[in-house]
Amino acid sequence: MEWLNLDNTDIDDEGAEALAISLKHNTTVKTINLRGNSNITKIGHRAFLEVLHDMSSIENTYNSNHTLTEMNLVDTGRKSDLIRCIDSVIRMNKKNPTSHAAGRAKVIKYQLNSQDRRDQCQLHGIGYSSIGNLLADIDPILLPDILALIGEEHGHNELYNALVPTAPDLMSCVNTSHGSQLSGKKRYRDNELTRWLGH
Amino acid sequence: MASLANLTKEQVDKEFNQAFGRHTGLSKGMRKVLDIIKNNGIISELGENKFVLYPAEAILFTNQAWQLLGKYIANHTHLDDVDLDGCSLTDQKMFALFSGLVKSSLSELDIRDNVFGIEGVRSMVRFLQNSPNLSYIYIMENNNFNSECFTVLVQALQNTRVRRLELEECSITDISVLEAYNDLPNLHTLNLNCNKIGRGGCVSLANLSYKKEIQDWNG
Numbered sequence: 001m002e003w004l005n006l007d008n009t010d011i012d013d014e015g016a017e018a019l020a021i022s023l024k025h026n027t028t029v030k031t032i033n034l035r036g037n038s039n040i041t042k043i044g045h046r047a048f049l050e051v052l053h054d055m056s057s058i059e060n061t062y063n064s065n066h067t068l069t070e071m072n073l074v075d076t077g078r079k080s081d082l083i084r085c086i087d088s089v090i091r092m093n094k095k096n097p098t099s100h101a102a103g104r105a106k107v108i109k110y111q112l113n114s115q116d117r118r119d120q121c122q123l124h125g126i127g128y129s130s131i132g133n134l135l136a137d138i139d140p141i142l143l144p145d146i147l148a149l150i151g152e153e154h155g156h157n158e159l160y161n162a163l164v165p166t167a168p169d170l171m172s173c174v175n176t177s178h179g180s181q182l183s184g185k186k187r188y189r190d191n192e193l194t195r196w197l198g199h
Numbered sequence: 200m201a202s203l204a205n206l207t208k209e210q211v212d213k214e215f216n217q218a219f220g221r222h223t224g225l226s227k228g229m230r231k232v233l234d235i236i237k238n239n240g241i242i243s244e245l246g247e248n249k250f251v252l253y254p255a256e257a258i259l260f261t262n263q264a265w266q267l268l269g270k271y272i273a274n275h276t277h278l279d280d281v282d283l284d285g286c287s288l289t290d291q292k293m294f295a296l297f298s299g300l301v302k303s304s305l306s307e308l309d310i311r312d313n314v315f316g317i318e319g320v321r322s323m324v325r326f327l328q329n330s331p332n333l334s335y336i337y338i339m340e341n342n343n344f345n346s347e348c349f350t351v352l353v354q355a356l357q358n359t360r361v362r363r364l365e366l367e368e369c370s371i372t373d374i375s376v377l378e379a380y381n382d383l384p385n386l387h388t389l390n391l392n393c394n395k396i397g398r399g400g401c402v403s404l405a406n407l408s409y410k411k412e413i414q415d416w417n418g
Contacts, residue, residue: 001389002219003387003389004404005367009397011397012398015402018405026411027415114252163298163327
């Protein structure tokens with residue numbers, strides 16, 4: 001099923017959450033309409049945002065739902081920041097032709113930019129953690145390419161913000177006395193990066 | 200009522216005149232279209248092959264007329280689309296229509312804005328299962344179309360080619376049948392707007408999604 005029209009169907013937050021969770025790995029539903037369900041509040045909307053963009057880690061963002069390309073949650077009129085953000089993620093799904101491209105775009109926009117990341121944390125209702133915290137959980141061998149990507153996509157200020165907390169980990173990668181170990185790590189790094197961020 | 204194949208031309212014409220003759224008050228244009236359908240002809244010069252019955256004409260249809268119309272549509276080999284929007288189809292009229300209409304070449308059936316209920320839906324079952332091209336079904340704006348009707352409809356549509364099911368503004372509150380019957384492989388659009396399916400409906404749709412996911416994983 002690709003189109004699901006559920007306008008004015010008496011759905012509440014719990015119903016919306018059940019539906020949202022089921023869409024997490026769904027790759028067929030492209031359009032869902034839920035207008036006129038006034039019992040769906042911020043809680044239900046947030047459940048859909050989490051499905052479209054799981055903020056909990058880079059990997060989970062990459063593996064979010066990239067199939068939904070149209071979602072209408074509210075009637076026309078003034079939209080909340082949450083709804084505008086959902087619209088924006090939906091547009092990202094629509095714009096990127098493959099799941100990989102959409103996942104990559106979401107990681108770059110929402111995880112690797114400090115301002116967007118701060119906004120997203122707020123919309124998801126979770127405490128803000130800096131890019132430095134995020135990168136602390138990543139294998140140091142991946143850091144140089146991620147930092148390069150941040151510089152390339154978001155400029156020098158963002159690169160600096162990310163570089164400061166990660167510098168010690170970054171230095172641990174520079175160890176020329178273990179050439180063979182580095183070569184193995186490089187292969188691992190290349191594979192990981194191809195999977196997450198590759199073109 | 201005998202099948203068309205078993206009747207002489209005189210008998211067919213007599214039956215037609217009884218149901219659709221000038222005395223019925225039907226317009227000349229409608230009688231002409233009905234005659235074309237009876238003779239398996241092409242309705243539109245544009246080749247649309249669509250039959251539309253307007254409410255003002257439908258009100259003049261007797262049960263015999265509905266039954267005969269059903270029979271003509273069943274015997275038509277290339278009719279694509281039948282539109283009976285707002286034709287005051289009650290259970291009784293549905294029963295008459297679908298006692299003749301047991302199979303078809305139709306790809307689209309529009310019976311929105313009518314008043315039939317469960318008996319009307321039950322009378323459709325044989326038609327639904329013997330219309331291999333049927334892809335689009337519109338049953339909107341019908342307060343008597345409730346959860347029981349939805350259950351019978353979904354069961355009847357198992358393993359059919361139906362792509363689009365428009366059920367806006369009916370009285371469906373329970374769609375759990377979808378969880379049990381996951382054999383609507385071609386269903387592309389499901390419109391349940393303005394039916395109070397609530398939280399339970401979401402859970403049913405979620406379970407359907409999980410079921411599909413498991414099927415995909417299992418190849």
